[in-house]
Amino acid sequence: MNKFPARDVLYMQRCLQLARCGAGSTSPNPMVGAVIVCDDRIIGEGYHIRAGEPHAEVNAVNSVAERDRHLLERSTIYVSLEPCSHYGKTPPCCDLIIARRIARVVIATTDFNAQVNGGGIARMREAGVEVVVGLLESESRRLNGAFFTYHQQGRPFVTLKWAQTADGFIDRLRDGGQALNISNGVSRVSVHKLRSMHDAILVGTRTALLDNPSLDVRHWAGRAPLRLVIDREGVLPVTLRLFDGSLPTVIFTARRNDGVVGKNIEQVVLDFSRDIIPQILDFLHSRKLNSLLVEGGAVLLRSFIDSGLWDVVRVEVNPSLLVGEGVEAPAFPASHPVCEEQCGGNRVLVFERSNLKAES
Numbered sequence: 001m002n003k004f005p006a007r008d009v010l011y012m013q014r015c016l017q018l019a020r021c022g023a024g025s026t027s028p029n030p031m032v033g034a035v036i037v038c039d040d041r042i043i044g045e046g047y048h049i050r051a052g053e054p055h056a057e058v059n060a061v062n063s064v065a066e067r068d069r070h071l072l073e074r075s076t077i078y079v080s081l082e083p084c085s086h087y088g089k090t091p092p093c094c095d096l097i098i099a100r101r102i103a104r105v106v107i108a109t110t111d112f113n114a115q116v117n118g119g120g121i122a123r124m125r126e127a128g129v130e131v132v133v134g135l136l137e138s139e140s141r142r143l144n145g146a147f148f149t150y151h152q153q154g155r156p157f158v159t160l161k162w163a164q165t166a167d168g169f170i171d172r173l174r175d176g177g178q179a180l181n182i183s184n185g186v187s188r189v190s191v192h193k194l195r196s197m198h199d200a201i202l203v204g205t206r207t208a209l210l211d212n213p214s215l216d217v218r219h220w221a222g223r224a225p226l227r228l229v230i231d232r233e234g235v236l237p238v239t240l241r242l243f244d245g246s247l248p249t250v251i252f253t254a255r256r257n258d259g260v261v262g263k264n265i266e267q268v269v270l271d272f273s274r275d276i277i278p279q280i281l282d283f284l285h286s287r288k289l290n291s292l293l294v295e296g297g298a299v300l301l302r303s304f305i306d307s308g309l310w311d312v313v314r315v316e317v318n319p320s321l322l323v324g325e326g327v328e329a330p331a332f333p334a335s336h337p338v339c340e341e342q343c344g345g346n347r348v349l350v351f352e353r354s355n356l357k358a359e360s
Contacts (some may be wrong), residue, residue, distance in 0.1 A: 004135045008078070008106055011035050011042075012136045015080040015108065016143060018047040018056070024197045024222045025050045028288045030081055030111075030147040034060035036102070038075040043068040057083055057093040061100060076104040080140045082111040082133075085119035094120035097129065104130040108140035112151050145311060146199075146291040155281040157291045158309055159198065160301050161191070163316040163346075164329040170298055171210075171327035180326070182318045186344025189219045194314070196222025199289035202280070204230050204300035214241045215295070225293065226250065228280070230300070232272055234260070252280060277307050298327050305332045313351040316343065 018033030026032075026048050034056035036044035046059025054062070057079060064072065083093035083105070097105060110118055110133060124131050141148055146157035163182040164170045172180050183191070195201055196217045203213060208229050215227045227249040229242055234257040236242075242249050245263040254272050270279045284292055294304055304310050313332060337349040 004132075007040065008132075008135055011037055011076075011078045012080065012106065012108055014042075014045070015056075015078050016136065016139055018045060019080050019140075019143060022048050022050070027051060027146070027199050027290050028150070029055075030144040032056040032079065032081045034080070035078045036060050036064060036072070036075050037078065038068070038071040043071055043075065052090075054090055055084065055093050056080075057096060058090065061096060073101045074103050076106060077102050078106045078135075080108045080136075081144065082107050082109065082116055082118070083120040083124070084111065084116050085123050092120070092123075094123045097124060098127040102129065104132070106132045106135055108135055109133070109137045112148060149311060150285065150290045154285055155309070156199065156284045156289055157311050158281075158294065158304060159194070159291070159312045159314065160294045160304055160310050160330075161194065161314045161316075162296055162298075162301060162329060163187070163318070165321045165323050165326075166317065166319050167322050167324065168329050169323050169326035170296070170329045172323055180321070180323065182321060182346075183316060184318075184344040184346060187316055187346050187348070190343050190348070191316075192217045192220035193222065195225055195293060196220050198225045198291045198293040200226040200228055200284055200291070201293045201295060202228040202230070202300070203295050204297050205232065205236065206299070207295070207297040208236055208240060208242060212241055213295075214246075216247060226287075226289065228252065228292075230276070231257075236260075238262075250283075252276065252283075275307065277303055277309055281309065298330055301330045305330055311353065315349045315351075317347040317349065319345075319347060 014035050015033035019031040022031045029048060029051045031048060032055060033047040034045065035042055044060045044064035046056050046063050048056045060077065077097060083097060085092050085094045105124060121131050121133060149155065149157040162170050165182060201215050217224045224247050227242055227247055230252045232254045234253055238260055243260065243265060248264045251260065251267045252270050253267055256267050256269060268283060270276045294301060338352045339350045341348040
């Protein structure tokens, strides 16, 4: 039986709705929404708009009209994540709640960032604030999967993405040839939106050579991810779009290549005698990058699947395209998609697996 009243659930759902408005702009911070209610009336609400700017609780309090400020002392603030208790780029939100004498706080989930991790809850309770935790917890944790994976598992949240034909091929020929046109205009916009919601994007050597991708977000108004490419032997020509200097690009290689230099280009040497995937994820974690989108090719995607280091798989299927042979799409141990979408006539299958620890 649900231990929370229906009205509490409704207001927390609004928090989550508000939190999603910050998608693509809050990293490395989480997406958070806040709603302030008095006598079953919303008197203030807000969300974390952008990293480095005020948090959801601050925006919610600031949105309360002057005529309603006196109501804060008998209001409830609903927050989709535990209010912070440390000084970062902004002051602690739990101190704001205490200072404004807000009577009750309902929180979806604890913040497992080591700088918070229950500290905000404890401080508010010590100040006499009623604090309730656990309303729509799984929904909140799913919304901020990248944030929780980063802090609990010490690695970025990994999304694997590819497009395939109806008969299961992602490319026409194993040894090159004209690339398949699997996606369409609508799905390309969707992919660029997906890119804008990730901190970094990775491709392998073959994809960089054959597709010459830009890995930008030109079809979407958002932030471009950090471009990553694997070039073990230094075979990629400097004429590729990845090396045009328009966006920061990291080359993972076995040895530095003095011929590949220029604006926004960084070379990172990996030990290719060992599995490079954990090394790449460690590099991203050290740069405080919460999420990684892997766009191929097939060998790289299979390597992530075999390692078990993935969280979401998005597969775009063109139902009308059959080629009979070519580079096979990766297979992975997932029986049913979490959801299926239609995108310009193509099917998009989304598979998820939860690696997040339950709240103790």
